[in-house]
Amino acid sequence: MNARLHTLLLHYFNEIVILTVETLQSGLINSTYKSETSQGTFIIQKINQEVFPNIGELLHNKTKVVAYLQNHNFPTIEFLKTFKDSYYVDTEEGIWQVSRYISSCVQHKIDSPEMAAQLGGYLARFHSALTDFPVSELEITIPDFHNTEKRFNDLCASSTFASKERLLNAHKDIEYIKENFQSVQSIAVAIQKKTIPERVVHNDTKVSNFLFSENGELLTIIDFDTVMPGSVLHDIGDALRTGASTAPEDEQDLTKVAFNVAIYTAFITAYIKEGQSFLTPEELNAIHFSLPLILLEQACRFLEDYLRNDTYYEVQYDTHNLVRTRTQLHLFEHVKQYLNKQFNIL
Ligand code: GN1
Numbered sequence: 052m053n054a055r056l057h058t059l060l061l062h063y064f065n066e067i068v069i070l071t072v073e074t075l076q077s078g079l080i081n082s083t084y085k086s087e088t089s090q091g092t093f094i095i096q097k098i099n100q101e102v103f104p105n106i107g108e109l110l111h112n113k114t115k116v117v118a119y120l121q122n123h124n125f126p127t128i129e130f131l132k133t134f135k136d137s138y139y140v141d142t143e144e145g146i147w148q149v150s151r152y153i154s155s156c157v158q159h160k161i162d163s164p165e166m167a168a169q170l171g172g173y174l175a176r177f178h179s180a181l182t183d184f185p186v187s188e189l190e191i192t193i194p195d196f197h198n199t200e201k202r203f204n205d206l207c208a209s210s211t212f213a214s215k216e217r218l219l220n221a222h223k224d225i226e227y228i229k230e231n232f233q234s235v236q237s238i239a240v241a242i243q244k245k246t247i248p249e250r251v252v253h254n255d256t257k258v259s260n261f262l263f264s265e266n267g268e269l270l271t272i273i274d275f276d277t278v279m280p281g282s283v284l285h286d287i288g289d290a291l292r293t294g295a296s297t298a299p300e301d302e303q304d305l306t307k308v309a310f311n312v313a314i315y316t317a318f319i320t321a322y323i324k325e326g327q328s329f330l331t332p333e334e335l336n337a338i339h340f341s342l343p344l345i346l347l348e349q350a351c352r353f354l355e356d357y358l359r360n361d362t363y364y365e366v367q368y369d370t371h372n373l374v375r376t377r378t379q380l381h382l383f384e385h386v387k388q389y390l391n392k393q394f395n396i397l
């Protein structure tokens with residue numbers, strides 16, 4: 052790996068010595084490395100071109116949004132430019148990007164209501180900073196990425212492509228999703244119809260995509276691969292999906308997976324407080340659907356991938372995607388009970 056990364060970095064520096072290389076495992080799609088070098092520490096990423104075949108559009112979105120945020124003094128990551136003035140290197144192996152490493156801690160869940168409030172407020176400011184960015188200038192890099200109804204319909208068609216064995220293993224989960232989908236359907240449709248406004252959003256706001264300093268201060272959001280037109284509800288939901296769960300998304304012991312109400316409340320309260328200047332009544336009315344919507348969507352995605360024999364997400368064992376599905380559904384059940392008790396909405 053060192054030799055390959057060295058060759059790559061020579062597109063950026065005349066001379067460079069690689070001191071260390073570490074593979075970062077938190078993403079499920081791209082290959083990511085952290086490397087200490089004689090020129091500083093970098094994050095080096097190879098983009099998965101099966102997931103992102105239209106790489107030109109992805110780079111267009113990423114570069115434009117990052118530059119826009121920088122011009123509006125919203126702290127974010129910095130991609131390096133090659134000698135040829137390009138933000139990426141095209142090699143036989145694929146497309147690579149290099150950014151400066153930001154000294155930070157990666158969190159996978161939110162530890163306290165204070166941290167939740169910080170995250171909720173930050174996400175609203177991130178959305179707010181992008182409200183004047185013209186949505187039409189962004190490309191749709193993954194069509195129907197957060198089209199929850201389509202994700203559900205694709206799962207319902209699974210008997211046409213899945214093996215008997217996997218269908219049997221997933222039977223109860225498919226039934227559960229079918230029983231519950233109508234509770235989020237009208238919001239999913241409102242997003243598709245744009246009654247809930249289309250904005251520039253991140254689309255992958257799991258907690259590990261936010262960097263914190265050692266003393267818990269939120270530094271920045273990272274991973275702009277899926278920046279696209281979309282709904283703030285998806286970003287809110289995905290941050291809470293990971294943040295308000297007591298366990299990782301692939302926890303095998305479901306007794307460890309619970310919904311943290313204090314984290315949820317602190318996050319939503321802070322988001323609304325910072326976001327009230329730009330949120331529409333439709334968004335505000337639907338805000339409590341964000342989490343159940345994304346939980347069912349992710350369950351559909353993980354389960355469909357399981358039924359397609361794990362061709363999309365990286366898996367470490369045979370039932371990994373099934374395990375991921377079940378944590379989503381377990382959490383959904385907790386969230387549903389809570390939201391019904393509080394607001395009677397699901
Ligand atoms: C993928 O690779 P990563 O971790 O950035 C996926 C997200 C999922 C996430 C689940 C392009 O993100 O949508 O929420 O896994 N990204 C893509 O962990 O599909």
Ligand code: MG
Pocket residue numbers: 078255274276277
């Ligand atoms: Mg991502």
